[in-house]
Amino acid sequence: MNQAMSANANVDTARQWLKRQSRWSPFEIVFWLALLLPFFLFPTYLPLASQIAIAALFALSVDLILGYAGIITLGHAMFFGLGAYAAALLAKAGWSEPLTGLLFAGVFAGLIGFITSFMIVRVQHLALLMITLGLGVLTLELANAMSWLTGGTDGLRVPRTWPIFNYFRFDLWGYTSYGYTLAVLFICFLLSRLLVNSSFGLALRGIRENVKRMPAIGSDHHRHLQKIYTISAAMAGLAGALLAQTTSTVALDVLSFTRSADVIVMLVLGGTGRLYGAIVGAIIFLVARDQLAGINPQYWYFWIGLLLMVVVLFMPKGILGFLSRLAGRRDND
Incomplete structure:
Protein backbone atom coordinates (compact mmCIF):
# COMPACT_ATOMS: atom_id res chain seq x y z
CA MET A 1 0.00 0.00 0.00
CA ASN A 2 2.75 2.41 0.97
CA GLN A 3 4.72 1.46 -2.14
CA ALA A 4 1.70 2.19 -4.35
CA MET A 5 1.19 5.57 -2.70
CA SER A 6 4.88 6.37 -3.12
CA ALA A 7 4.76 5.40 -6.80
CA ASN A 8 1.70 7.61 -7.39
CA ALA A 9 3.43 10.49 -5.63
CA ASN A 10 6.48 10.08 -7.86
CA VAL A 11 4.27 10.06 -10.96
CA ASP A 12 2.51 13.25 -9.83
CA THR A 13 5.87 14.89 -9.13
CA ALA A 14 7.12 13.95 -12.59
CA ARG A 15 3.98 15.32 -14.21
CA GLN A 16 4.27 18.60 -12.33
CA TRP A 17 7.92 18.91 -13.33
CA LEU A 18 7.10 18.27 -16.99
CA LYS A 19 4.29 20.81 -16.83
CA LEU A 33 11.67 37.71 -31.42
CA ALA A 34 15.34 38.71 -31.45
CA LEU A 35 15.95 36.20 -34.25
CA LEU A 36 13.74 38.39 -36.45
CA LEU A 37 16.06 41.38 -36.07
CA PRO A 38 18.31 40.50 -39.05
CA PHE A 39 15.37 41.31 -41.34
CA PHE A 40 15.45 44.92 -40.14
CA LEU A 41 18.85 45.66 -38.61
CA PHE A 42 21.28 43.45 -40.54
CA PRO A 43 19.79 42.80 -44.00
CA THR A 44 23.26 42.40 -45.54
CA TYR A 45 23.89 39.46 -43.19
CA LEU A 46 20.75 37.52 -44.11
CA PRO A 47 22.70 34.85 -46.07
CA LEU A 48 24.83 34.27 -42.96
CA ALA A 49 21.70 34.23 -40.80
CA SER A 50 20.28 31.50 -43.05
CA GLN A 51 23.42 29.43 -42.58
CA ILE A 52 23.16 29.91 -38.83
CA ALA A 53 19.54 28.70 -38.82
CA ILE A 54 20.54 25.60 -40.83
CA ALA A 55 23.49 24.88 -38.54
CA ALA A 56 21.26 25.39 -35.48
CA LEU A 57 18.77 22.84 -36.82
CA PHE A 58 21.59 20.36 -37.43
CA ALA A 59 22.97 20.99 -33.93
CA LEU A 60 19.47 20.56 -32.49
CA SER A 61 19.21 17.14 -34.12
CA VAL A 62 22.51 16.07 -32.54
CA ASP A 63 21.51 17.48 -29.15
CA LEU A 64 18.48 15.19 -29.09
CA ILE A 65 20.70 12.12 -29.15
CA LEU A 66 23.80 13.46 -27.39
CA GLY A 67 22.36 15.78 -24.78
CA TYR A 68 19.25 13.76 -23.90
CA ALA A 69 19.96 10.12 -24.81
CA GLY A 70 23.72 10.07 -24.37
CA ILE A 71 24.46 8.76 -27.88
CA ILE A 72 27.89 10.08 -28.84
CA THR A 73 28.35 10.44 -32.58
CA LEU A 74 31.12 11.60 -34.90
CA GLY A 75 29.29 10.83 -38.13
CA HIS A 76 25.95 12.61 -38.00
CA ALA A 77 26.90 14.58 -41.10
CA MET A 78 25.94 11.41 -42.95
CA PHE A 79 22.26 12.24 -42.47
CA PHE A 80 22.82 15.94 -43.16
CA GLY A 81 24.47 15.05 -46.46
CA SER A 96 11.90 21.82 -57.17
CA GLU A 97 8.93 22.50 -54.88
CA PRO A 98 10.64 23.27 -51.54
CA LEU A 99 8.21 21.81 -48.99
CA THR A 100 7.79 18.42 -50.65
CA GLY A 101 11.54 18.32 -51.28
CA LEU A 102 12.10 19.04 -47.60
CA LEU A 103 9.69 16.29 -46.58
CA PHE A 104 11.28 13.81 -48.99
CA ALA A 105 14.76 14.53 -47.64
CA GLY A 106 13.62 14.18 -44.03
CA VAL A 107 11.86 10.86 -44.67
CA PHE A 108 14.84 9.49 -46.60
CA ALA A 109 17.36 10.46 -43.93
CA GLY A 110 15.03 9.16 -41.20
CA LEU A 111 14.72 5.82 -43.00
CA ILE A 112 18.50 5.43 -43.18
CA GLY A 113 18.67 6.48 -39.53
CA PHE A 114 16.17 3.78 -38.57
CA ILE A 115 18.12 1.11 -40.47
CA THR A 116 21.45 2.07 -38.88
CA SER A 117 19.89 2.46 -35.41
CA PHE A 118 19.89 -1.32 -34.97
CA MET A 119 23.70 -1.15 -34.83
CA ILE A 120 23.90 2.08 -32.86
CA VAL A 121 21.77 0.99 -29.89
CA ARG A 122 23.82 -2.14 -29.22
CA VAL A 123 27.18 -0.49 -28.57
CA GLN A 124 28.48 2.21 -26.26
CA HIS A 125 31.42 4.51 -25.66
CA LEU A 126 34.45 3.98 -27.94
CA ALA A 143 29.17 9.53 -52.66
CA ASN A 144 32.60 10.28 -54.12
CA ALA A 145 32.64 6.99 -56.04
CA MET A 146 29.14 7.60 -57.42
CA SER A 147 30.18 10.82 -59.15
CA TRP A 148 27.74 10.10 -61.99
CA LEU A 149 24.96 10.72 -59.47
CA THR A 150 26.43 13.07 -56.87
CA GLY A 151 28.84 15.07 -59.00
CA GLY A 152 31.77 13.83 -56.90
CA THR A 153 34.39 16.42 -56.07
CA ASP A 154 32.88 18.82 -58.60
CA GLY A 155 29.68 19.03 -56.60
CA LEU A 156 26.09 19.04 -57.71
CA ARG A 157 24.35 22.06 -59.16
CA VAL A 158 20.75 22.28 -57.90
CA PRO A 159 18.04 23.81 -60.13
CA ARG A 160 16.51 26.98 -58.76
CA THR A 161 13.97 26.26 -56.04
CA TRP A 162 10.39 27.17 -56.84
CA PRO A 163 8.64 29.91 -54.81
CA ILE A 164 7.26 28.80 -51.44
CA PHE A 165 3.48 28.38 -51.72
CA ASN A 166 4.00 29.63 -55.28
CA TYR A 167 4.35 33.15 -53.85
CA PHE A 168 7.57 33.73 -51.85
CA ARG A 169 10.41 33.71 -54.37
CA PHE A 170 14.01 33.07 -53.30
CA ASP A 171 15.75 36.41 -53.77
CA LEU A 172 19.41 37.34 -53.99
CA TRP A 173 19.33 39.26 -50.70
CA GLY A 174 18.24 36.24 -48.64
CA TYR A 175 14.93 37.45 -47.20
CA THR A 176 12.99 34.37 -48.28
CA SER A 177 15.85 31.99 -47.45
CA TYR A 178 16.16 33.27 -43.90
CA GLY A 179 12.40 33.33 -43.33
CA TYR A 180 12.14 29.80 -44.68
CA THR A 181 15.02 28.34 -42.66
CA LEU A 182 13.96 30.17 -39.50
CA ALA A 183 10.38 28.87 -39.82
CA VAL A 184 11.58 25.27 -40.24
CA SER A 198 7.27 14.30 -22.15
CA SER A 199 7.46 10.90 -20.51
CA PHE A 200 9.53 9.79 -23.50
CA GLY A 201 11.97 12.61 -22.78
CA LEU A 202 12.24 11.49 -19.15
CA ALA A 203 13.00 7.96 -20.34
CA LEU A 204 15.77 9.33 -22.54
CA ARG A 205 17.27 11.18 -19.58
CA GLY A 206 17.13 7.97 -17.57
CA ILE A 207 18.98 6.13 -20.34
CA ARG A 208 21.60 8.86 -20.43
CA GLU A 209 22.15 8.73 -16.68
CA ASN A 210 22.16 4.94 -16.23
CA VAL A 211 21.19 2.71 -19.13
CA LYS A 212 21.59 -0.49 -17.08
CA ARG A 213 18.81 0.46 -14.66
CA MET A 214 16.17 1.19 -17.28
CA PRO A 215 15.18 -2.46 -17.94
CA ALA A 216 14.63 -2.87 -14.19
CA ILE A 217 11.74 -0.39 -14.34
CA GLY A 218 10.25 -1.97 -17.47
CA SER A 219 11.68 0.46 -20.02
CA ASP A 220 12.66 -0.87 -23.44
CA HIS A 221 15.73 1.33 -23.80
CA HIS A 222 16.72 -0.12 -27.18
CA ARG A 223 13.42 0.93 -28.71
CA HIS A 224 13.59 4.38 -27.13
CA LEU A 225 17.08 4.90 -28.54
CA GLN A 226 15.98 3.73 -31.98
CA LYS A 227 13.10 6.19 -31.97
CA ILE A 228 15.16 9.21 -30.98
CA TYR A 229 17.99 8.27 -33.36
CA THR A 230 15.52 8.04 -36.25
CA ILE A 231 13.96 11.38 -35.34
CA SER A 232 17.40 12.97 -35.04
CA ALA A 233 18.45 11.59 -38.44
CA ALA A 234 15.30 12.94 -40.07
CA MET A 235 15.88 16.37 -38.54
CA ALA A 236 19.49 16.40 -39.75
CA GLN A 245 17.53 24.52 -51.52
CA THR A 246 18.87 27.86 -50.31
CA THR A 247 22.36 27.68 -51.84
CA SER A 248 21.46 25.75 -55.04
CA THR A 249 24.58 23.60 -54.70
CA VAL A 250 25.70 20.46 -52.87
CA ALA A 251 29.34 19.45 -52.42
CA LEU A 252 30.97 16.42 -50.81
CA ASP A 253 31.77 18.43 -47.69
CA VAL A 254 28.15 18.02 -46.56
CA LEU A 255 29.20 14.47 -45.63
CA SER A 256 32.60 15.34 -44.20
CA PHE A 257 33.93 14.59 -40.73
CA THR A 258 34.61 18.31 -40.31
CA ARG A 259 30.90 19.07 -40.46
CA SER A 260 30.20 16.42 -37.81
CA ALA A 261 32.98 17.83 -35.63
CA ASP A 262 31.81 21.43 -36.06
CA VAL A 263 28.34 20.61 -34.80
CA ILE A 264 29.83 19.00 -31.67
CA VAL A 265 31.83 22.19 -31.11
CA MET A 266 28.61 24.21 -31.39
CA LEU A 267 26.95 22.06 -28.74
CA VAL A 268 29.94 22.30 -26.41
CA LEU A 269 29.91 26.08 -26.75
CA GLY A 270 26.17 26.48 -26.18
CA GLY A 271 25.60 23.59 -23.79
CA THR A 272 24.20 20.10 -24.37
CA GLY A 273 20.83 18.89 -23.16
CA ARG A 274 19.22 22.33 -23.29
CA LEU A 275 17.88 22.70 -26.88
CA TYR A 276 18.67 26.40 -26.83
CA GLY A 277 22.33 25.47 -26.49
CA ALA A 278 22.26 24.23 -30.09
CA ILE A 279 20.99 27.58 -31.36
CA VAL A 280 23.27 29.71 -29.20
CA GLY A 281 26.27 27.55 -30.08
CA ALA A 282 25.53 27.83 -33.81
CA ILE A 283 25.25 31.61 -33.55
CA ILE A 284 28.54 31.95 -31.67
CA PHE A 285 30.43 29.52 -33.90
CA LEU A 286 29.33 30.89 -37.28
CA VAL A 287 29.53 34.56 -36.31
CA ALA A 288 33.01 33.97 -34.87
CA ARG A 289 34.03 32.06 -38.00
CA ASP A 290 32.75 34.84 -40.25
CA GLN A 291 34.56 37.57 -38.33
CA GLN A 298 44.16 30.80 -42.90
CA TYR A 299 44.27 30.53 -39.12
CA TRP A 300 40.76 31.42 -37.99
CA TYR A 301 40.27 27.91 -36.52
CA PHE A 302 43.08 28.61 -34.04
CA TRP A 303 40.87 31.16 -32.30
CA ILE A 304 37.89 28.80 -32.38
CA GLY A 305 40.06 26.20 -30.66
CA LEU A 306 41.13 28.74 -28.06
CA LEU A 307 37.52 29.73 -27.43
CA LEU A 308 36.59 26.06 -27.10
CA MET A 309 39.33 25.48 -24.51
CA VAL A 310 38.18 28.46 -22.45
CA VAL A 311 34.57 27.26 -22.47
CA VAL A 312 35.51 23.68 -21.55
CA LEU A 313 37.83 24.76 -18.72
CA PHE A 314 35.70 27.49 -17.17
CA MET A 315 32.18 26.72 -18.41
CA PRO A 316 32.01 22.90 -18.66
CA LYS A 317 28.24 22.96 -19.15
CA GLY A 318 28.46 25.48 -21.94
CA ILE A 319 27.63 29.16 -22.05
CA LEU A 320 23.96 28.60 -21.23
CA GLY A 321 24.90 26.36 -18.31
CA PHE A 322 27.21 29.09 -17.01
CA LEU A 323 24.50 31.75 -17.34
CA SER A 324 21.98 29.45 -15.64
CA ARG A 325 24.36 28.94 -12.74
CA LEU A 326 24.89 32.69 -12.41
CA ALA A 327 21.12 33.25 -12.41
CA GLY A 328 20.74 30.58 -9.70
CA ARG A 329 23.33 32.29 -7.53
CA ARG A 330 21.59 35.64 -7.85
CA ASP A 331 18.27 34.06 -6.90
CA ASN A 332 19.88 32.50 -3.83
CA ASP A 333 21.41 35.85 -2.87
Whole structure:
Protein backbone atom coordinates (compact mmCIF):
# COMPACT_ATOMS: atom_id res chain seq x y z
CA MET A 1 0.00 0.00 0.00
CA ASN A 2 2.75 2.41 0.97
CA GLN A 3 4.72 1.46 -2.14
CA ALA A 4 1.70 2.19 -4.35
CA MET A 5 1.19 5.57 -2.70
CA SER A 6 4.88 6.37 -3.12
CA ALA A 7 4.76 5.40 -6.80
CA ASN A 8 1.70 7.61 -7.39
CA ALA A 9 3.43 10.49 -5.63
CA ASN A 10 6.48 10.08 -7.86
CA VAL A 11 4.27 10.06 -10.96
CA ASP A 12 2.51 13.25 -9.83
CA THR A 13 5.87 14.89 -9.13
CA ALA A 14 7.12 13.95 -12.59
CA ARG A 15 3.98 15.32 -14.21
CA GLN A 16 4.27 18.60 -12.33
CA TRP A 17 7.92 18.91 -13.33
CA LEU A 18 7.10 18.27 -16.99
CA LYS A 19 4.29 20.81 -16.83
CA ARG A 20 6.67 23.43 -15.44
CA GLN A 21 9.25 22.63 -18.10
CA SER A 22 6.65 23.03 -20.85
CA ARG A 23 5.80 26.60 -19.89
CA TRP A 24 7.24 29.37 -22.01
CA SER A 25 9.29 31.94 -20.15
CA PRO A 26 9.48 35.62 -21.17
CA PHE A 27 13.16 35.12 -22.02
CA GLU A 28 12.26 32.48 -24.60
CA ILE A 29 9.74 34.76 -26.29
CA VAL A 30 12.29 37.60 -26.40
CA PHE A 31 14.91 35.21 -27.78
CA TRP A 32 12.75 34.15 -30.74
CA LEU A 33 11.67 37.71 -31.42
CA ALA A 34 15.34 38.71 -31.45
CA LEU A 35 15.95 36.20 -34.25
CA LEU A 36 13.74 38.39 -36.45
CA LEU A 37 16.06 41.38 -36.07
CA PRO A 38 18.31 40.50 -39.05
CA PHE A 39 15.37 41.31 -41.34
CA PHE A 40 15.45 44.92 -40.14
CA LEU A 41 18.85 45.66 -38.61
CA PHE A 42 21.28 43.45 -40.54
CA PRO A 43 19.79 42.80 -44.00
CA THR A 44 23.26 42.40 -45.54
CA TYR A 45 23.89 39.46 -43.19
CA LEU A 46 20.75 37.52 -44.11
CA PRO A 47 22.70 34.85 -46.07
CA LEU A 48 24.83 34.27 -42.96
CA ALA A 49 21.70 34.23 -40.80
CA SER A 50 20.28 31.50 -43.05
CA GLN A 51 23.42 29.43 -42.58
CA ILE A 52 23.16 29.91 -38.83
CA ALA A 53 19.54 28.70 -38.82
CA ILE A 54 20.54 25.60 -40.83
CA ALA A 55 23.49 24.88 -38.54
CA ALA A 56 21.26 25.39 -35.48
CA LEU A 57 18.77 22.84 -36.82
CA PHE A 58 21.59 20.36 -37.43
CA ALA A 59 22.97 20.99 -33.93
CA LEU A 60 19.47 20.56 -32.49
CA SER A 61 19.21 17.14 -34.12
CA VAL A 62 22.51 16.07 -32.54
CA ASP A 63 21.51 17.48 -29.15
CA LEU A 64 18.48 15.19 -29.09
CA ILE A 65 20.70 12.12 -29.15
CA LEU A 66 23.80 13.46 -27.39
CA GLY A 67 22.36 15.78 -24.78
CA TYR A 68 19.25 13.76 -23.90
CA ALA A 69 19.96 10.12 -24.81
CA GLY A 70 23.72 10.07 -24.37
CA ILE A 71 24.46 8.76 -27.88
CA ILE A 72 27.89 10.08 -28.84
CA THR A 73 28.35 10.44 -32.58
CA LEU A 74 31.12 11.60 -34.90
CA GLY A 75 29.29 10.83 -38.13
CA HIS A 76 25.95 12.61 -38.00
CA ALA A 77 26.90 14.58 -41.10
CA MET A 78 25.94 11.41 -42.95
CA PHE A 79 22.26 12.24 -42.47
CA PHE A 80 22.82 15.94 -43.16
CA GLY A 81 24.47 15.05 -46.46
CA LEU A 82 21.88 12.42 -47.38
CA GLY A 83 19.15 15.00 -46.88
CA ALA A 84 21.04 17.53 -49.02
CA TYR A 85 21.58 15.07 -51.85
CA ALA A 86 18.00 13.76 -51.65
CA ALA A 87 16.55 17.26 -52.06
CA ALA A 88 19.08 18.12 -54.78
CA LEU A 89 18.45 14.96 -56.82
CA LEU A 90 14.69 15.41 -56.54
CA ALA A 91 15.10 18.96 -57.90
CA LYS A 92 17.33 17.73 -60.73
CA ALA A 93 14.65 15.17 -61.60
CA GLY A 94 12.35 18.12 -62.30
CA TRP A 95 10.59 18.73 -58.97
CA SER A 96 11.90 21.82 -57.17
CA GLU A 97 8.93 22.50 -54.88
CA PRO A 98 10.64 23.27 -51.54
CA LEU A 99 8.21 21.81 -48.99
CA THR A 100 7.79 18.42 -50.65
CA GLY A 101 11.54 18.32 -51.28
CA LEU A 102 12.10 19.04 -47.60
CA LEU A 103 9.69 16.29 -46.58
CA PHE A 104 11.28 13.81 -48.99
CA ALA A 105 14.76 14.53 -47.64
CA GLY A 106 13.62 14.18 -44.03
CA VAL A 107 11.86 10.86 -44.67
CA PHE A 108 14.84 9.49 -46.60
CA ALA A 109 17.36 10.46 -43.93
CA GLY A 110 15.03 9.16 -41.20
CA LEU A 111 14.72 5.82 -43.00
CA ILE A 112 18.50 5.43 -43.18
CA GLY A 113 18.67 6.48 -39.53
CA PHE A 114 16.17 3.78 -38.57
CA ILE A 115 18.12 1.11 -40.47
CA THR A 116 21.45 2.07 -38.88
CA SER A 117 19.89 2.46 -35.41
CA PHE A 118 19.89 -1.32 -34.97
CA MET A 119 23.70 -1.15 -34.83
CA ILE A 120 23.90 2.08 -32.86
CA VAL A 121 21.77 0.99 -29.89
CA ARG A 122 23.82 -2.14 -29.22
CA VAL A 123 27.18 -0.49 -28.57
CA GLN A 124 28.48 2.21 -26.26
CA HIS A 125 31.42 4.51 -25.66
CA LEU A 126 34.45 3.98 -27.94
CA ALA A 127 32.71 1.38 -30.12
CA LEU A 128 29.85 3.83 -30.70
CA LEU A 129 32.27 6.56 -31.74
CA MET A 130 34.00 4.23 -34.18
CA ILE A 131 30.77 2.95 -35.73
CA THR A 132 29.31 6.42 -36.27
CA LEU A 133 32.62 7.66 -37.64
CA GLY A 134 32.90 4.63 -39.90
CA LEU A 135 29.38 5.06 -41.26
CA GLY A 136 30.14 8.69 -42.04
CA VAL A 137 33.39 7.87 -43.83
CA LEU A 138 31.77 5.06 -45.83
CA THR A 139 28.95 7.35 -46.96
CA LEU A 140 31.42 10.05 -48.00
CA GLU A 141 33.49 7.61 -50.04
CA LEU A 142 30.38 6.10 -51.59
CA ALA A 143 29.17 9.53 -52.66
CA ASN A 144 32.60 10.28 -54.12
CA ALA A 145 32.64 6.99 -56.04
CA MET A 146 29.14 7.60 -57.42
CA SER A 147 30.18 10.82 -59.15
CA TRP A 148 27.74 10.10 -61.99
CA LEU A 149 24.96 10.72 -59.47
CA THR A 150 26.43 13.07 -56.87
CA GLY A 151 28.84 15.07 -59.00
CA GLY A 152 31.77 13.83 -56.90
CA THR A 153 34.39 16.42 -56.07
CA ASP A 154 32.88 18.82 -58.60
CA GLY A 155 29.68 19.03 -56.60
CA LEU A 156 26.09 19.04 -57.71
CA ARG A 157 24.35 22.06 -59.16
CA VAL A 158 20.75 22.28 -57.90
CA PRO A 159 18.04 23.81 -60.13
CA ARG A 160 16.51 26.98 -58.76
CA THR A 161 13.97 26.26 -56.04
CA TRP A 162 10.39 27.17 -56.84
CA PRO A 163 8.64 29.91 -54.81
CA ILE A 164 7.26 28.80 -51.44
CA PHE A 165 3.48 28.38 -51.72
CA ASN A 166 4.00 29.63 -55.28
CA TYR A 167 4.35 33.15 -53.85
CA PHE A 168 7.57 33.73 -51.85
CA ARG A 169 10.41 33.71 -54.37
CA PHE A 170 14.01 33.07 -53.30
CA ASP A 171 15.75 36.41 -53.77
CA LEU A 172 19.41 37.34 -53.99
CA TRP A 173 19.33 39.26 -50.70
CA GLY A 174 18.24 36.24 -48.64
CA TYR A 175 14.93 37.45 -47.20
CA THR A 176 12.99 34.37 -48.28
CA SER A 177 15.85 31.99 -47.45
CA TYR A 178 16.16 33.27 -43.90
CA GLY A 179 12.40 33.33 -43.33
CA TYR A 180 12.14 29.80 -44.68
CA THR A 181 15.02 28.34 -42.66
CA LEU A 182 13.96 30.17 -39.50
CA ALA A 183 10.38 28.87 -39.82
CA VAL A 184 11.58 25.27 -40.24
CA LEU A 185 13.94 25.68 -37.28
CA PHE A 186 11.14 27.03 -35.09
CA ILE A 187 8.74 24.21 -36.02
CA CYS A 188 11.40 21.56 -35.34
CA PHE A 189 12.28 23.29 -32.08
CA LEU A 190 8.63 23.17 -30.98
CA LEU A 191 8.44 19.46 -31.78
CA SER A 192 11.72 18.83 -29.96
CA ARG A 193 10.50 20.80 -26.96
CA LEU A 194 7.32 18.72 -26.76
CA LEU A 195 9.39 15.57 -27.14
CA VAL A 196 11.92 16.21 -24.37
CA ASN A 197 9.25 17.53 -21.99
CA SER A 198 7.27 14.30 -22.15
CA SER A 199 7.46 10.90 -20.51
CA PHE A 200 9.53 9.79 -23.50
CA GLY A 201 11.97 12.61 -22.78
CA LEU A 202 12.24 11.49 -19.15
CA ALA A 203 13.00 7.96 -20.34
CA LEU A 204 15.77 9.33 -22.54
CA ARG A 205 17.27 11.18 -19.58
CA GLY A 206 17.13 7.97 -17.57
CA ILE A 207 18.98 6.13 -20.34
CA ARG A 208 21.60 8.86 -20.43
CA GLU A 209 22.15 8.73 -16.68
CA ASN A 210 22.16 4.94 -16.23
CA VAL A 211 21.19 2.71 -19.13
CA LYS A 212 21.59 -0.49 -17.08
CA ARG A 213 18.81 0.46 -14.66
CA MET A 214 16.17 1.19 -17.28
CA PRO A 215 15.18 -2.46 -17.94
CA ALA A 216 14.63 -2.87 -14.19
CA ILE A 217 11.74 -0.39 -14.34
CA GLY A 218 10.25 -1.97 -17.47
CA SER A 219 11.68 0.46 -20.02
CA ASP A 220 12.66 -0.87 -23.44
CA HIS A 221 15.73 1.33 -23.80
CA HIS A 222 16.72 -0.12 -27.18
CA ARG A 223 13.42 0.93 -28.71
CA HIS A 224 13.59 4.38 -27.13
CA LEU A 225 17.08 4.90 -28.54
CA GLN A 226 15.98 3.73 -31.98
CA LYS A 227 13.10 6.19 -31.97
CA ILE A 228 15.16 9.21 -30.98
CA TYR A 229 17.99 8.27 -33.36
CA THR A 230 15.52 8.04 -36.25
CA ILE A 231 13.96 11.38 -35.34
CA SER A 232 17.40 12.97 -35.04
CA ALA A 233 18.45 11.59 -38.44
CA ALA A 234 15.30 12.94 -40.07
CA MET A 235 15.88 16.37 -38.54
CA ALA A 236 19.49 16.40 -39.75
CA GLY A 237 18.18 15.50 -43.22
CA LEU A 238 15.88 18.51 -43.09
CA ALA A 239 18.85 20.74 -42.32
CA GLY A 240 20.77 19.31 -45.27
CA ALA A 241 17.79 19.84 -47.58
CA LEU A 242 17.56 23.46 -46.47
CA LEU A 243 21.21 23.95 -47.40
CA ALA A 244 20.66 22.48 -50.88
CA GLN A 245 17.53 24.52 -51.52
CA THR A 246 18.87 27.86 -50.31
CA THR A 247 22.36 27.68 -51.84
CA SER A 248 21.46 25.75 -55.04
CA THR A 249 24.58 23.60 -54.70
CA VAL A 250 25.70 20.46 -52.87
CA ALA A 251 29.34 19.45 -52.42
CA LEU A 252 30.97 16.42 -50.81
CA ASP A 253 31.77 18.43 -47.69
CA VAL A 254 28.15 18.02 -46.56
CA LEU A 255 29.20 14.47 -45.63
CA SER A 256 32.60 15.34 -44.20
CA PHE A 257 33.93 14.59 -40.73
CA THR A 258 34.61 18.31 -40.31
CA ARG A 259 30.90 19.07 -40.46
CA SER A 260 30.20 16.42 -37.81
CA ALA A 261 32.98 17.83 -35.63
CA ASP A 262 31.81 21.43 -36.06
CA VAL A 263 28.34 20.61 -34.80
CA ILE A 264 29.83 19.00 -31.67
CA VAL A 265 31.83 22.19 -31.11
CA MET A 266 28.61 24.21 -31.39
CA LEU A 267 26.95 22.06 -28.74
CA VAL A 268 29.94 22.30 -26.41
CA LEU A 269 29.91 26.08 -26.75
CA GLY A 270 26.17 26.48 -26.18
CA GLY A 271 25.60 23.59 -23.79
CA THR A 272 24.20 20.10 -24.37
CA GLY A 273 20.83 18.89 -23.16
CA ARG A 274 19.22 22.33 -23.29
CA LEU A 275 17.88 22.70 -26.88
CA TYR A 276 18.67 26.40 -26.83
CA GLY A 277 22.33 25.47 -26.49
CA ALA A 278 22.26 24.23 -30.09
CA ILE A 279 20.99 27.58 -31.36
CA VAL A 280 23.27 29.71 -29.20
CA GLY A 281 26.27 27.55 -30.08
CA ALA A 282 25.53 27.83 -33.81
CA ILE A 283 25.25 31.61 -33.55
CA ILE A 284 28.54 31.95 -31.67
CA PHE A 285 30.43 29.52 -33.90
CA LEU A 286 29.33 30.89 -37.28
CA VAL A 287 29.53 34.56 -36.31
CA ALA A 288 33.01 33.97 -34.87
CA ARG A 289 34.03 32.06 -38.00
CA ASP A 290 32.75 34.84 -40.25
CA GLN A 291 34.56 37.57 -38.33
CA LEU A 292 37.79 35.64 -37.72
CA ALA A 293 38.00 34.45 -41.32
CA GLY A 294 37.81 38.08 -42.40
CA ILE A 295 40.76 38.92 -40.14
CA ASN A 296 42.87 35.86 -40.90
CA PRO A 297 41.47 33.44 -43.52
CA GLN A 298 44.16 30.80 -42.90
CA TYR A 299 44.27 30.53 -39.12
CA TRP A 300 40.76 31.42 -37.99
CA TYR A 301 40.27 27.91 -36.52
CA PHE A 302 43.08 28.61 -34.04
CA TRP A 303 40.87 31.16 -32.30
CA ILE A 304 37.89 28.80 -32.38
CA GLY A 305 40.06 26.20 -30.66
CA LEU A 306 41.13 28.74 -28.06
CA LEU A 307 37.52 29.73 -27.43
CA LEU A 308 36.59 26.06 -27.10
CA MET A 309 39.33 25.48 -24.51
CA VAL A 310 38.18 28.46 -22.45
CA VAL A 311 34.57 27.26 -22.47
CA VAL A 312 35.51 23.68 -21.55
CA LEU A 313 37.83 24.76 -18.72
CA PHE A 314 35.70 27.49 -17.17
CA MET A 315 32.18 26.72 -18.41
CA PRO A 316 32.01 22.90 -18.66
CA LYS A 317 28.24 22.96 -19.15
CA GLY A 318 28.46 25.48 -21.94
CA ILE A 319 27.63 29.16 -22.05
CA LEU A 320 23.96 28.60 -21.23
CA GLY A 321 24.90 26.36 -18.31
CA PHE A 322 27.21 29.09 -17.01
CA LEU A 323 24.50 31.75 -17.34
CA SER A 324 21.98 29.45 -15.64
CA ARG A 325 24.36 28.94 -12.74
CA LEU A 326 24.89 32.69 -12.41
CA ALA A 327 21.12 33.25 -12.41
CA GLY A 328 20.74 30.58 -9.70
CA ARG A 329 23.33 32.29 -7.53
CA ARG A 330 21.59 35.64 -7.85
CA ASP A 331 18.27 34.06 -6.90
CA ASN A 332 19.88 32.50 -3.83
CA ASP A 333 21.41 35.85 -2.87
